[in-house]
Amino acid sequence: MLEAELDEHLGYQEYERSDNSNYRNGKKTKKIRGNLGETEVEVPQDRDGTFEPKVVKKRQKDISGIEKKMISLYAKGMTTRQISDTIEDIYGFEVSDCMVSDITDRLLPQIAEET
DSSP: OHHHHHHHHHTSOTTOOOOOSOOEEEEEEEEEEETTEEEEEEEEEETTSOOOOSSSOTTOOBOTTHHHHHHHHHHTTOOHHHHHHHHHHHHSSOOOHHHHHHHHHHHHHHHHHHO
16 A cells, blocks of 8 residues: 555655656665554655655554555445445545555455465
8 A cells, every 4th residue: 555655655656667866765664553453564765755654644553444444445346436435434634535445456356366
């Protein structure tokens, strides 16, 4: 999810060419708590330091199932725009419909592996 957020922030996907002067600058690990316990995530960074993650904000430690909520809404047949609106209503931050699409595209293979 964080990679999809950074893609949207930078305006291009990883390994894509771009004229943007801001670019990916590695990752930092962060411990977070969710419905399934504590885990480490890698938070991507940008060179200019302007990337502000929305899903796992800076200094946030508890994510409590945002991914599950997105996949659940997607599985129920909601459009990416409807999911975007719902996430904003529930969590109070804006997620574009393009970002929802990118997130679900990245998460669905992981879910298929686990089932």
